[in-house]
Amino acid sequence: MANTVLTGLQWGDEGKGKIIDVITETADVVVRFQGGCNAGHTVEVGADKFILHLIPSGIIRPDVECIIGNGVVVDPVALAGEIQELEERGYPVSRRLSISSRCHLVFPYHHQMDGLSETRLGSNKIGTTKRGIGPAYADKARRQGIRAELLRDKDEFEKRFRACAEEYNRLFSQAGMEPVDVEKAWRELADVVPILAPLVRDTALQVNQSIARGDTVIFEGAQGTWLDVDYGTYPYVTSSNTISGSACVGAGVPPSNVGNVMGIAKAYTTRVGSGPFPTELTGETGNLLRDQGQEYGATTGRPRRCGWFDAVATKYAVMLNGADGLAVTKLDVLDHIDPIRVCIGYRINGENVEELPADSREIETCEPIYEELPGWNCSTGGVRCWADLPDKAKAYLERIATLVDAPVSIVSVGADRAQTFFVSG
Ligand code: GDP
Numbered sequence: 370m371a372n373t374v375l376t377g378l379q380w381g382d383e384g385k386g387k388i389i390d391v392i393t394e395t396a397d398v399v400v401r402f403q404g405g406c407n408a409g410h411t412v413e414v415g416a417d418k419f420i421l422h423l424i425p426s427g428i429i430r431p432d433v434e435c436i437i438g439n440g441v442v443v444d445p446v447a448l449a450g451e452i453q454e455l456e457e458r459g460y461p462v463s464r465r466l467s468i469s470s471r472c473h474l475v476f477p478y479h480h481q482m483d484g485l486s487e488t489r490l491g492s493n494k495i496g497t498t499k500r501g502i503g504p505a506y507a508d509k510a511r512r513q514g515i516r517a518e519l520l521r522d523k524d525e526f527e528k529r530f531r532a533c534a535e536e537y538n539r540l541f542s543q544a545g546m547e548p549v550d551v552e553k554a555w556r557e558l559a560d561v562v563p564i565l566a567p568l569v570r571d572t573a574l575q576v577n578q579s580i581a582r583g584d585t586v587i588f589e590g591a592q593g594t595w596l597d598v599d600y601g602t603y604p605y606v607t608s609s610n611t612i613s614g615s616a617c618v619g620a621g622v623p624p625s626n627v628g629n630v631m632g633i634a635k636a637y638t639t640r641v642g643s644g645p646f647p648t649e650l651t652g653e654t655g656n657l658l659r660d661q662g663q664e665y666g667a668t669t670g671r672p673r674r675c676g677w678f679d680a681v682a683t684k685y686a687v688m689l690n691g692a693d694g695l696a697v698t699k700l701d702v703l704d705h706i707d708p709i710r711v712c713i714g715y716r717i718n719g720e721n722v723e724e725l726p727a728d729s730r731e732i733e734t735c736e737p738i739y740e741e742l743p744g745w746n747c748s749t750g751g752v753r754c755w756a757d758l759p760d761k762a763k764a765y766l767e768r769i770a771t772l773v774d775a776p777v778s779i780v781s782v783g784a785d786r787a788q789t790f791f792v793s794g
């Protein structure tokens with residue numbers, strides 16, 4: 370298998386964790402390249418369920434090397450907790466996990482600032498995960514961040530952390546908010562330094578050396594294309610670039626070393642948090658999708674907004690990511706929905722439009738134009754190859770592939786690792 374970037378083509382939660390776990394069966398290295406613990410990537414193997422926030426989804430496969438690339442913002446306390454939880458469940462993590470020394474760190478003052486920004490926005494709030502992601506990336510861009518390299522120099526780390534925390538606390542007092550308890554926060558950080566410091570290294574060097582040795586590397590994206598800070602439904606987006614091009618920067622590899630791009634999409638659409646969502650269903654069918662798909666956030670537990678598959682938005686996402694193939698997940702959730710609708714265009718102010726506009730205010734005015742396809746009205750959860758899919762399910766997938774201009778390479782019909790099959794070209 371070629372080195373492959375996996376990214377979400379919608380608004381996140383497409384099933385990236387599951388697909389990464391599946392394809393990592395034949396890979397050597399998995400690198401997360403952006404986001405932070407706003408992500409929640411679920412992997413289910415038999416009765417075991419794992420929700421990964423910072424640790425790459427390859428960790429469940431023995432012997433796979435896992436790397437947190439420089440593009441990720443790392444909450445040290447959250448990461449140490451995740452390592453500990455997996456180790457307690459019998460998965461040795463420390464000996465095969467690396468953290469880029471260039472990763473920016475997320476601290477309690479970032480969480481608090483995230484909350485403050487949301488409060489200030491009132492009814493226009495982004496609906497963030499409140500994991501401090503935006504403020505941490507903001508500190509990185511304004512050159513005020515603290516990077517993982519300082520975990521190896523505890524005295525300097527403490528000095529820098531305290532100085533930054535005090536500066537934030539001044540802002541919080543001005544806003545009439547409780548300051549961050551610097552002593553408590555430092556004690557928690559000091560506790561995790563010995564766990565994390567030995568894992569900090571130059572991961573760009575490590576990944577490029579792996580590639581030169583002929584290892585297969587998987588690049589794991591978080592969030593989804595429509596949450597990308599440049600291309601998503603701004604400002605209702607996350608604070609990093611989520612599209613495949615970001616893998617090069619966030620992992621430290623040149624484009625010439627990336628072989629394939631796999632785009633992951635649900636057979637319908639979900640979104641969590643605020644912002645425009647043209648194919649959203651607020652009535653009975655939306656509730657049915659939420660119930661059938663168990664659409665509740667893996668990180669925050671919030672109910673996800675559900676809607677029909679948006680072929681227009683996904684086609685644009687295929688273009689931005691350069692997806693060579695699609696992994697279509699959660700097909701089983703549509704098993705008893707008939708008819709099924711797919712968005713093939715929009716009407717804005719009475720005119721037909723074939724692209725999702727860039728301006729969120731304009732997206733809010735989009736009325737979707739739907740094509741109707743017949744449902745298959747039977748269970749697909751036990752299907753393990755293309756030939757065994759009901760004809761109407763095949764027709765649905767083939768129609769999606771045509772509309773978004775990328776072939777279906779993987780189909781997922783349930784949360785378990787085994788409920789997946791590859792589609793040969
Ligand atoms: P990610 O953030 O893209 O990794 O996706 P999440 O893990 O947040 O959300 C996907 C959810 O759908 C998880 O609960 C998965 O266990 C589940 N899931 C993944 N693929 C399938 C599928 O094909 N069918 C069903 N029913 N559930 C799936």
Ligand code: IMO
Pocket residue numbers: 377380381382383404407408409410495496497498499500501502503590591592593596605606607608641642643667
């Ligand atoms: P995975 O990797 C779905 C959403 C939040 C909010 C916006 C900004 O599991 O697919 P942030 O906390 O990043 O500042 O929030 O982005 N969001 C996600 N939605 N899946 C995710 O990750 C998300 N990470 C952030 O709900 O709308």
Ligand code: MG
Pocket residue numbers: 381382383408409410411667668
């Ligand atoms: Mg998720």
